[in-house]
Amino acid sequence: MIHLSKDPFNVIIAGVGGQGNVLASQILGEILVSQGYVITIGETYGASQRGGSVMSHLRVSQKESFSPLIPEGQADLLIALEPVEGLRTLAPYGNPKIITLLNTRPIHPIDVISGSATYPEISNVIAKIEALSFRAWTVNATEIALEMGDPIFSNMVMLGALSAINILPVGRQVFESVIRELLPSNKTEENRKAFERGEGAVKELAGLGGRKI
Amino acid sequence: MSSIAENNPGRVALLMGNEAIARGALEAGVKVCAAYPGNPSSEIIGTLATVAEEMGLHVEWSINEKVALEVAAAASLAGLRGLCAMKQNGLNVASDFLLNLNLTGCRGGLVVVVADDPSGISSSNEEDSRIFAKLGDLPLMEPASFQEAKEMTREAFNLSERLSLPVLLRSVTRISHARGNVTFDELPRSFKKPEFDLSKPWSAFPAIPNHKILHERLQKAKEIFEKSSFNFYRGPEKPDLIIITSGSGYLYSFEAVNNLKVEERVGILKIGTSWPLPEEFVLKHLRKSENFLFVEEVDPFLENNVKELFAQNCFDLGMKRFFGKANRMIPDVGELSPEIVHSAIQTFLKVKFISRPEDYSRKAHEAVVEMVPPRAHGFCAGCPHRATYWAIKTALALDGRDGFVLGDIGCYSLGMGPSGFSQMKTLHAMGSGTGLACGFGQLERFGMEQPVVAVCGDSTFYHAAMPALANARYNGANFLLLLLDNSATAMTGFQPHPGTGFTATGRVAPVIDLKAVCEVFGSHVEVVDPFDLEATVEAVLRLISAERGVKVLILKRECALVSGKRQRRVFQMEVDQERCLGEACGCNRLCTRIFRCPGLMWDQKRGKARIDEAICNGCGVCAEICPASAIRKV
Numbered sequence: 001m002i003h004l005s006k007d008p009f010n011v012i013i014a015g016v017g018g019q020g021n022v023l024a025s026q027i028l029g030e031i032l033v034s035q036g037y038v039i040t041i042g043e044t045y046g047a048s049q050r051g052g053s054v055m056s057h058l059r060v061s062q063k064e065s066f067s068p069l070i071p072e073g074q075a076d077l078l079i080a081l082e083p084v085e086g087l088r089t090l091a092p093y094g095n096p097k098i099i100t101l102l103n104t105r106p107i108h109p110i111d112v113i114s115g116s117a118t119y120p121e122i123s124n125v126i127a128k129i130e131a132l133s134f135r136a137w138t139v140n141a142t143e144i145a146l147e148m149g150d151p152i153f154s155n156m157v158m159l160g161a162l163s164a165i166n167i168l169p170v171g172r173q174v175f176e177s178v179i180r181e182l183l184p185s186n187k188t189e190e191n192r193k194a195f196e197r198g199e200g201a202v203k204e205l206a207g208l209g210g211r212k213i
Numbered sequence: 214m215s216s217i218a219e220n221n222p223g224r225v226a227l228l229m230g231n232e233a234i235a236r237g238a239l240e241a242g243v244k245v246c247a248a249y250p251g252n253p254s255s256e257i258i259g260t261l262a263t264v265a266e267e268m269g270l271h272v273e274w275s276i277n278e279k280v281a282l283e284v285a286a287a288a289s290l291a292g293l294r295g296l297c298a299m300k301q302n303g304l305n306v307a308s309d310f311l312l313n314l315n316l317t318g319c320r321g322g323l324v325v326v327v328a329d330d331p332s333g334i335s336s337s338n339e340e341d342s343r344i345f346a347k348l349g350d351l352p353l354m355e356p357a358s359f360q361e362a363k364e365m366t367r368e369a370f371n372l373s374e375r376l377s378l379p380v381l382l383r384s385v386t387r388i389s390h391a392r393g394n395v396t397f398d399e400l401p402r403s404f405k406k407p408e409f410d411l412s413k414p415w416s417a418f419p420a421i422p423n424h425k426i427l428h429e430r431l432q433k434a435k436e437i438f439e440k441s442s443f444n445f446y447r448g449p450e451k452p453d454l455i456i457i458t459s460g461s462g463y464l465y466s467f468e469a470v471n472n473l474k475v476e477e478r479v480g481i482l483k484i485g486t487s488w489p490l491p492e493e494f495v496l497k498h499l500r501k502s503e504n505f506l507f508v509e510e511v512d513p514f515l516e517n518n519v520k521e522l523f524a525q526n527c528f529d530l531g532m533k534r535f536f537g538k539a540n541r542m543i544p545d546v547g548e549l550s551p552e553i554v555h556s557a558i559q560t561f562l563k564v565k566f567i568s569r570p571e572d573y574s575r576k577a578h579e580a581v582v583e584m585v586p587p588r589a590h591g592f593c594a595g596c597p598h599r600a601t602y603w604a605i606k607t608a609l610a611l612d613g614r615d616g617f618v619l620g621d622i623g624c625y626s627l628g629m630g631p632s633g634f635s636q637m638k639t640l641h642a643m644g645s646g647t648g649l650a651c652g653f654g655q656l657e658r659f660g661m662e663q664p665v666v667a668v669c670g671d672s673t674f675y676h677a678a679m680p681a682l683a684n685a686r687y688n689g690a691n692f693l694l695l696l697l698d699n700s701a702t703a704m705t706g707f708q709p710h711p712g713t714g715f716t717a718t719g720r721v722a723p724v725i726d727l728k729a730v731c732e733v734f735g736s737h738v739e740v741v742d743p744f745d746l747e748a749t750v751e752a753v754l755r756l757i758s759a760e761r762g763v764k765v766l767i768l769k770r771e772c773a774l775v776s777g778k779r780q781r782r783v784f785q786m787e788v789d790q791e792r793c794l795g796e797a798c799g800c801n802r803l804c805t806r807i808f809r810c811p812g813l814m815w816d817q818k819r820g821k822a823r824i825d826e827a828i829c830n831g832c833g834v835c836a837e838i839c840p841a842s843a844i845r846k847v
Contacts, residue, residue, distance in 0.1 A: 017590060018828075026227070029392060033227040040359075040464075041227075041392040044334065050627065051811050052590030065358055067464035068391035071472060071551040073568030084585045091581040095569040107828065108814050109588040110632065114806045115815060117586035128580045132573070142827050151827040181216075 001036040002169045004062060009168070010070045011058040014089040015081030016107045017051050024079070024155040025056035028162075030178045031170055032060055042068025051110070053085055060168070077167055078133075079158060081141070082107050083125040090132045099167055100133040101202070102126065103158055105142035126205070136205040137165050144197050153194040160198025172196070218264035220400040228395040230388040231256035233359045234326055237366025238296045239268060241322065242401045245288035246272045247281035249676060250705035251300030252335040253389040254328035258298050259706065262717040274708050274717040277643070277676040278303035279310050282325065286314055286379070289323035290415055291407035294370050298326040301342045302642065306677075308345060311379070315349045315427055316417035318377040322370030326382045328389040331510040331548035335386075335704075337622060337640060339546070341511035346381050346488040347518075350427045352434040353381045353488035354443065357463035359393035365443060365485065367398075372437065376430045383487075385510050386548070387461040431489055438486035439493050446498055448480020454504045454561055455480045457495075459487050459515055462508035462549055469554040473566050479558060490518050499523060499530055506557055507537030510549055536561065591632030594812035595773030595830030597699055598625045600743040602633035603808065603838075605666065605695070607746075608753035609636070616664030616757055619653065621646035621678070623670035624704045624772075625697050632809070637668065644669070644677025647694055651681055654690030657761075664757035665692035671727060672702040672710040679730065682763065686735045691761040693753070694736070697743075698727055699772040707775055727767055736763040743768040744834050773830045784831040784846035786812070786824045792843035795820040800840045808838055 011028070015021045022043055029039045040059040059066040075093040078100045080086025086102050104122065111117035130136045141157035156179075163170040172195065179191050216226060217236055228236065234257050238246065246265075248258035258272060265272040271288075275281035278299045285295035299307060304327045311325065327345075330336040346353035354369055356362035362384065369380040417423060438444070447467075448455070456466045456479060463483045470479050482498050484491075499505070499519075507516035516537040523533060536542040542557045543549075559566060592599040602625075609616040620626060620637035621644065628637035639649060650667035669678045674696055682694065702708040709715050711725040731738045739756070741749050749768065756764045776783070794800075801807065804822050805815045812829030813822055822844070836844045 016588065018593065026392065029227045033225065033394060038394050039227055039392065042387055043390060050590040050593060050624065051588075053588045065360075065393050065464065067468045067551055068387045068393075068461075069465075069550055071468065071555065071568060073574070085588075088581055088585050088588075091577040094573065094577050096573050105827065108811075108825065109586050110591050110809050110811060111589060112586050113811065113813055113815055114809050115802065118817075119586055120584040125584060128584065132577055132580065146827060 001062060004060060006076055007061050007063065008066045009060040009077070010075050011060065011077045011079065011168070012070065012075045012089055012093055013056040013058070013079045013081065014085045015054055016085060017054050019081045020152060020155040021054045021056055021081060024159065025058055027159060027175070027178055027182065028170065029058060030182065031174050032168070034174055034178065035169055037062060038064055040065050040068050053088060055089065077101070079162060081155065081158060083122060083129070084120070086129050087125055090129065094132050097134045100129055100136040101158065101161055101165060102129060102136065102138045103141040103154060104138050105140055130205045137161065137202050138205060139198060139202040141198060144201060145194065148190065148194060153190065156191045156194035157198035157201070160195035161202035163195070164199040164202050217260055218268050218400070219397070222397055222399045224397045225394050226397065227392055228359055229256055229390065229392050230356070230359055230362045230384060231328070231390070232260050233362040233395045234366045234382070234384065235260040236395065236397065237363035238324070238370070239264070239400055240363070240398050241367040241370035242294055242403045243296045243370070244270055244293040245285055246270060246296045247275045247284040248298040249275055249278045249281055249303060250702050250708040251303050252705050253330055253386040254298045254300045254303070254326065255705045255708065257326060258717065259708065265718045272717050274710065276711060278307040282307040282310050286310070286319060286323060288407065289319040289321040291409055292321045293405060293407050294322040296324050296326065298328070300336065301327060301329045301340045302336065302338065303327070304342045304345055306643070311345070312349050313417040314379055315351055316420065316423040317415040318426070318430070319373065319379055320377065322373040323379040324366060324369045324373060324382055325379050326366070326384065328384040328386070329511060330386050337626070337642070339511055341514060343383055343487060343514045344512065350431045351378060351381050352376065352431070352486070353383060354485055355383050355460040355487050356388055357460055357483060357485065359388070359391070359395050361443065361485065362388060363395055372434070375437070376434055378430050383460070385461050435489040435491065438489065438491040441486050441491065443485025444483065444491055444494055446480060446482050449477055450501065452480040452502050453478045454506055454558070455482050455498060455502045456506045456508050457482045457484065457515055457519060458508040459484045461510055465549050465551050465554045466508050468551050469558055473555065473558055473564055475558065475562060475564060478562060484515060487515060488518070490522060492522055495519060495522060496526060499533065503532065504534045504561065505536065506542065506561065507535070508543060508549065508554055513538040513545070589631065590627070591630065591809070591811070592624070592627060593773055593830070594810055594828050595777070595832035596624070597743045597768065597770035597773070598628065598633065598697060599808070599810060600746060600834050601625070601695070601697055601749070601768050602628050602636045604743060604746055604749035604753060605636050606634045607750045608757070611750070611754055612664060612757055614663055616666055619646040619649045619665070619667040621667070621669045621673050623673055625668055625670055628668065642677070643673055644681055647678040647681035647685070650692040650694065651685045651688065651690045654685065654692040655688070657691060666695060666757065667692060668695045668697055671696065671698040671700065671712050674727065675711050675725070682731065682734050682736065685763045690763060693756045693764045693766060695753070696727055696765060696767045698767050698769045701772050701775050703772040703774065707772065731765040736765045738765045738767065740767040740769055743770050744832060746834070746837050773832060777830055784833040786829050786831055786833065786835065787845050787847050788822045788824055789843045789845060790816070790819060790821045790823070792841050793821040794841055798841055803838055803840065804835050804844060808835060810835055
């Protein structure tokens with residue numbers, strides 16, 4: 001078990017209902033449990049799943065269980081599966097030390113589709129997230145998944161990206177053994193490929209870490 | 214994950230609270246498990262169904278919660294262990310049987326799990342089902358962690374057998390739908406033969422002697438609870454404040470005390486056996502401090518019971534101060550959070566806690582206000598309900614008599630909001646749309662001229678609307694019932710039901726045909742595909758003006774997520790941007806501004822519609838509504 005920089009280390013996976021948020025948090029949780037960590041995961045389910053904002057809270061500890069909800073302002077790592085959902089999550093849970101991993105592909109909310117609200121310019125969202133993070137990385141996970149034939153792979157691309165940035169012990173081998181146990185075997189090869197592509201495609205932004213706050 | 218059935222003591226698994234409860238039942242040797250799906254409880258029976266064959270269990274999705282409890286109770290009366298699981302609303306349905314079963318008692322261990330939904334995250338209400346334990350004089354346990362969810366379930370079976378009473382296990386969303394490490398214990402091997410003892414009838418009547426026996430059993434439960442390890446105190450011997458808490462409140466309290474670094478000043482009294490209250494145990498801790506804060510979800514259950522105990526003993530205990538929902542130190546509605554407990558302790562102890570710089574907070578909130586659009590939830594891309602409500606809206610507008618839609622429980626409850634064009638006008642309990650229609654459908658004689666329409670999902674129809682439909686025919690009500698048949702209990706995770714042709718464990722079952730049932734009740738029945746918009750509008754319009762009586766229109770189309778699991782897309786959709794005229798068309802952007810399927814996008818730069826290939830499920834309905842024929846099935 002690798003020593004955590006903080007205990008509990010708090011992770012939020014934020015996205016839109018239907019993106020596979022729950023599965024991503026479960027796979028990440030299993031990867032960490034298999035290495036001896038104590039994990040608590042809280043999620044939003046039910047009605048909010050139908051196209052609304054969804055969030056999973058993961059508490060990673062070497063010692064004990066914590067509450068399934070992260071206290072405000074105390075997230076250490078944000079995995080945003082959608083840009084404005086990343087920004088939305090930073091408001092209550094962010095802090096100057098937060099590390100962000102962002103999927104840059106937008107999903108337009110109904111109000112944007114209907115024209116009663118506007119989706120901000122994507123470069124402005126990324127810049128704002130960068131300014132509110134200690135370090136930040138981006139990957140267009142949805143684009144990679146679509147190239148692979150199904151947007152559902154985007155959360156596996158994100159896990160691959162997470163592995164590459166080396167914030168949590170998420171190795172390719174343990175990822176593979178977890179998906180073998182959790183997912184249908186005919187998908188193992190594609191999931192593995194998605195993970196690898198994520199590892200290769202992630203890019204770091206300047207972030208607060210490189211500048212004065 | 215089938216590892217839930219591994220006989221591998223010591224194994225540590227990451228389990229959802231509901232899976233931990235299922236594992237606890239397996240470790241207790243449960244044989245019969247029944248439920249009607251309802252979040253946040255659905256995965257308990259869902260998990261047990263996946264291992265039913267290998268573990269030799271009977272697991273079923275029952276037609277409703279009352280029948281589910283009767284099925285589990287039958288196992289108990291025959292000497293086997295039975296489990297029944299439900300959400301808070303389900304206990305209302307099952308309560309008629311439960312409040313007689315308490316008087317007869319039971320034999321094999323019988324555990325009734327009820328998962329409450331504070332804040333109503335996936336529910337129409339946020340009732341506190343613990344009240345039923347008091348109402349029915351039944352023992353009640355509340356797990357505070359994932360490990361405890363498993364241990365407590367196992368112990369609840371033992372307790373039920375010792376007391377000959379059903380035991381209530383109350384979970385909440387943040388236990389049931391959260392995950393954590395759980396260590397396995399051994400799975401037993403038991404081959405008990407069920408038997409009905411002819412010499413011992415089970416009757417709630419006569420009430421008085423049975424009520425007396427029930428009180429004696431509850432007294433025995435109290436004695437057992439006094440020694441239960443599910444109740445404990447952690448903290449100093451003379452604290453400034455003691456938090457009295459149960460369930461999810463324990464983890465929030467523990468975290469808040471740690472975060473604020475007030476372990477030397479604040480103790481936590483964690484109650485796992487909430488009814489009957491372990492009085493001696495609680496009194497012992499009431500002597501430790503003068504100040505008490507109650508942290509529990511939904512109603513002030515512990516709060517009121519402890520205050521009652523204090524009133525009975527105040528002469529010996531002296532002055533005490535109680536904080537909680539009564540004085541609004543803890544909000545009296547909505548779920549708890551770490552912040553709520555933080556702020557209550559801070560207010561009382563006058564300690565400061567800054568989780569992040571003020572400046573960061575302000576900048577982050579400003580960014581959201583400035584840039585982040587709202588994200589309302591709504592029907593999925595390709596959902597038949599969007600097409601259904603579109604047809605209802607069109608037909609009612611064409612009819613012009615202010616017809617209105619009585620709603621029911623399911624995904625289609627979203628018909629109250631913009632996603633269903635705000636067509637649904639009532640929302641209460643399972644089956645209530647049809648029940649209300651029985652009443653509204655009698656008001657013509659008083660001069661009401663508006664057409665009455667009820668909507669009801671297929672699973673909801675079997676659960677609670679069948680009696681209402683029989684009532685409508687018998688008493689001559691006049692309305693149109695739209696049965697939204699998407700071939701699944703979609704809202705709770707696509708569980709099968711009597712109309713689907715298979716059971717909880719995947720076995721083939723006879724289909725109880727919706728159309729045949731409605732016809733047996735004497736209704737006029739028609740079937741239409743909601744994706745055929747023209748035919749659906751025509752049928753609704755015609756049937757609301759038809760001869761008085763009960764008319765049923767079955768809107769048959771499989772849930773897009775269910776069909777998507779088999780085949781991702783029926784059609785590949787495409788917008789021909791040469792044909793799309795945008796704002797100049799005169800359609801008022803029918804596809805995006807009015808129909809509003811999330812699979813569509815508005816291409817701001819070109820001022821035309823397009824398909825979002827990451828979201829579109831390829832149902833093809835938008836092609837039908839586009840007046841310029843710019844949206845095409847490829």
